[in-house]
Amino acid sequence: MASATPTAAVVVTGTEVLTGRVVDRNGPFLAERLRQLGVDVGRVVVVGDRRDDLASALTYLLAEHDLVITSGGLGPTADDLTVEVVAGVQGRTLRRDEALEQRVRDRVADITRRRGWSTPGEVMEAGIRKQALVPEGAHVLEPVGTAPGVVLTPADGDGPPVVVLPGPPGELQPMWQAAEEDDLVRGVLARASEIRQGTVRIWGPPEAELAALLRDVEDAGGPLEEQGLEVTTCLRKGELEVVTRYAPPAAAAYDALVAALHERFGAQVFADDARSVDDVVAEALLARGESVATGESCTAGMLAARFADRPGSSAYLLGGLVTYANQAKVDLLGVPQHLLESVGAVSAEVAEAMAAGARERVGATYGIGVTGVAGPDGGTPEKPVGLVHVCLVGPSGARPLELQLGGPRDEVRLRTTIAALHLLREELAEAAGA
Amino acid sequence: MASATPTAAVVVTGTEVLTGRVVDRNGPFLAERLRQLGVDVGRVVVVGDRRDDLASALTYLLAEHDLVITSGGLGPTADDLTVEVVAGVQGRTLRRDEALEQRVRDRVADITRRRGWSTPGEVMEAGIRKQALVPEGAHVLEPVGTAPGVVLTPADGDGPPVVVLPGPPGELQPMWQAAEEDDLVRGVLARASEIRQGTVRIWGPPEAELAALLRDVEDAGGPLEEQGLEVTTCLRKGELEVVTRYAPPAAAAYDALVAALHERFGAQVFADDARSVDDVVAEALLARGESVATGESCTAGMLAARFADRPGSSAYLLGGLVTYANQAKVDLLGVPQHLLESVGAVSAEVAEAMAAGARERVGATYGIGVTGVAGPDGGTPEKPVGLVHVCLVGPSGARPLELQLGGPRDEVRLRTTIAALHLLREELAEAAGA
Known part of the structure; x- marks a missing residue:
């Protein structure tokens, strides 16, 4: 054919x-x-x-x-x-x-x-x-x-x-x-003609809000297909991804769609040029000459390894500490023993102490602490499987994040890693805007 | 149909x-x-x-x-x-x-x-x-x-x-x-009948040796298909995987195939029951009540995270140190500064110092140190991209491993992680046999 x-x-x-x-x-x-x-x-x-x-x-x-x-x-x-x-x-x-x-x-x-x-x-x-x-x-x-x-x-x-x-x-x-x-x-x-592809990534909103926006765009400009836009949306690990394929004549319609996404979702749009959150964070750290250190419990190295996925990451990833056992949290990160006893390892306080410990011991601009219940065992009524505390500590203080994630162990750990990257991204965006 | x-x-x-x-x-x-x-x-x-x-x-x-x-x-x-x-x-x-x-x-x-x-x-x-x-x-x-x-x-x-x-x-x-x-x-x-599947995993030999063995099995017992065995082989990240599907009447033929694999490849066969190297290592550590700590440079947390993939891994993974920067190797793992200056960060000596440092600082039975050139940059004629030194330090001393891996950055890091797991598996198997 x-x-x-x-x-x-x-x-x-x-x-x-x-x-x-x-x-x-x-x-x-x-x-x-x-x-x-x-x-x-x-x-x-x-x-x-x-x-x-x-x-x-x-x-x-x-x-x-x-x-x-x-x-x-x-x-x-x-x-x-x-x-x-x-x-x-x-x-x-x-x-x-x-x-x-x-x-x-x-x-x-x-x-x-x-x-x-x-x-x-x-x-x-x-x-x-x-x-x-x-x-x-x-x-x-x-x-x-x-x-x-x-x-x-x-x-x-x-x-x-x-x-x-x-x-x-x-x-x-x-x-x-x-x-x-x-x-x-x-x-x-030789018979092919150019197909462009644009990707917009948004952190946070439910997919239904995106569907509503797309309906508004269709109400204003006609069906997307007739505008020459083939739009697919995908929600994964909390990131909404809008990928649009179009031929060059539909470029203006695509630009209008991107503008509508920015208008509706504001700072939640973290990339409109196919960059990943990893790209955005890496570029911001490089531009500012800043560095990061990790203190990880449930993710146990996933966050550090994710930073190191990128060539040249040694410019901003100095090191990290995987403190899976409580004793390691005390010995390697200086988390006070009494804190582990009073509020428990999975707590906002310990996440902050881990972040501060990693930052100080590694000597980085930012420290990120992660502690949570990845499951399938280890959950309690007060601290169920999927509860994760993340904390970023940097020059302007602590930025805590509490997550309640669903899904199996690997899903909890991966979503935590991504959420931690977004926490740093938001801090860097605010620092750049300040 | x-x-x-x-x-x-x-x-x-x-x-x-x-x-x-x-x-x-x-x-x-x-x-x-x-x-x-x-x-x-x-x-x-x-x-x-x-x-x-x-x-x-x-x-x-x-x-x-x-x-x-x-x-x-x-x-x-x-x-x-x-x-x-x-x-x-x-x-x-x-x-x-x-x-x-x-x-x-x-x-x-x-x-x-x-x-x-x-x-x-x-x-x-x-x-x-x-x-x-x-x-x-x-x-x-x-x-x-x-x-x-x-x-x-x-x-x-x-x-x-x-x-x-x-x-x-x-x-x-x-x-x-x-x-x-x-x-x-x-x-x-209701119309279905039982299909069994068996998996044998082998570490090390080239795929051609496996192909030769399969030809020998066919020479002895007739074509595999006629023996009722549907064999697929796959080499990935250095592990050879032999997956066989068969109906119950072919069980004896399958057992003979497994026996032939053991006979030919000996201790290189690390599982004939679909277990992964992660399973084998975790079970051995649990059975012996032993623990592990990691000191990682190029893998930057991948090895620790891989141990933590398994539920219940807190029983043997105590913690780890990601020392991406040289200063972190000194500060967090106690690698002597003069060693970094004399033989360089990617060396057998530094891998051993990292392993020993991780073992001692975390207080684990085994320490594993990993340092290498993941690329794409940072290679030199003496230390090209893909050169990795791994070392295991445990009660019976140091077990070094030098790798020269091909492929892109993510491939080098993943293969290093798998090779490190096999290094520990071999040590545990010898300890069990001793």
Whole structure:
């Protein structure tokens, strides 16, 4: 199907992805990259390592899209059967490519040497021969790891190309760059036109308030679709995310939508340029030359690790203390023993003492203390599971936050981490405004 | 299609999932739960919030499976259109269910009160009315959050049921429990037969060695498929995972496979009962009444947070120190300044000093020190990006580990965390054997 705006689909193979043992990162990567190129990814299909399921998914998607990309199933084991199945669907037979086989052999030898494996060459050889089988008429994409990719059109002429890529994101991403230069892929990309995407992030309001605002925007300017805006909203971990896709002629309508969001939600809008709260906080700390230290109980390092997610974070993350046991709160953070006895570890007072202790012992501008009941055990009627006290201590004093969160342990800990980042963001925004 | 063993498909809706802003947890949950019930999930399809894409995916899957489950798109905003589209595909019209509407209204009022929202009732009302529209002839699944689910067969009689569930996992999971009791779903489950799943995890060997072993098993006993074993292998973060699905008559063949894995890989096999390295380490620490403390630089809290992922981890995780800045390594962990100057922060010596410092300051049985170059910047010819030193210090001395990891920053940090867990696992296994 060749529509005005080409569309693509992604097939992710692997029983480990289907069952959630591995989280797919390739579908999102390809969706975003193709959007930038003006190609809309309409669906991502995850199938297990089974011949029939993969063949059926390919057949279905080839009938509905202009380009199909597969990820995974190029390894040396017998359950890696993507190339073979794609060849079958496109009506092609596999052939041995001896020159390619030698290049794969060289890569395998190189990796074996670098990793210090003692695996005998003959054990590797069967995998090498398998990985270098390519369909007749395929354009080969040179291996990044040990598996080559291919671009393949149907043997009988007309039909969309399939791009076959390896599963590891570190291999798929560079190989996709090469695929963009392939003639068959370029033929699809040539028909694409720009799709823009804008993201606004808002901290705090319920989704229904956003729905009401969107209805007001429609009452004023007509249905969003007719304004050329494809708006999706998503509430996660307390952050409302409004993502809008539009073609360039709808830019004015999009600007009006962003203005309406700012007007309605004010300072709750923390980014209208796709920045995350992590970005906003990091930029503010860097701009002010300030630093942060953490004192964590229930999050136990998640907050510090989140700061360190970003390259260059050593400029503002000096260190932190994970004080899971009460004795560690006393020894490492200087929380007074009597406070733990009188008000308990999960309290506003202890959160503040942890923040102050982290700030002082690490010597940072700001200290953040976190203490709570992550569950599933340890809750009491007065201090139920989900009760968390966060406190920020900085040059202008203490900024406390009490949370009552629902959900399982990991959810409580993650939402606490995000709320702590927003607490620092709000402090930094006020400091900048003051 | 009603096959001997029923199969199911999952449709995950949401542009935020398609583009990777939200990671789907519902497909894996449903796949695992249905497997336990003897229903095989053949594919998971992710579609954006678009009417045509969702309708086309449903039509395709209804023709190939015995049960289709959707997640998401039940919210109050206009891009939440799953119920409407499913009704259309099944040939049903939507009707207002006033009693259900009142129950949804009560739930919304309750949540608004508990969260302290000040949103006016009329803003909420449009969403309530939308969420309580259900298709004619649907079985309603009572809301867990504010959205009811439905189970719906085609208006024209024969055809698989569609189960429509909300997107948030905290709502979907309990509602799926209710759906299992629904007559239409029970009709599918009644045709199911037991599928077992076994998982063996191995630390260290290259995937090709596993492929060679599997070929040996096939040489001895015939093709795995003919032995009744569906084996998938997956290498991730250095751990090789072998997952096998089989019906009860193939149990002996499965046991033989597990025995062959143990024979070939020995102590590298760290679990043959689906336990993770985290499980193995936690159980060993609990059994021995021992504890751990962390001193982290490049992982910056990830290792401590990973210990704390498990409920009850306060029994063995006492605390940790995140020493991102060099001064913090000196102040918080007692790393000698001269060591930092002579051999540098990323060195075996400093990793050991960090481990010893964490152990001593926190008062734990074991201390683990981690220091490395996570990148993308900070690498030098002698200490390139990906070089990491880990050290475990315990009653029997120091156990060092040098890693040279590839991949981006997050990959280096995650692989380091996993390698550190395996270092502790190996120490605990030796201590138990000694």
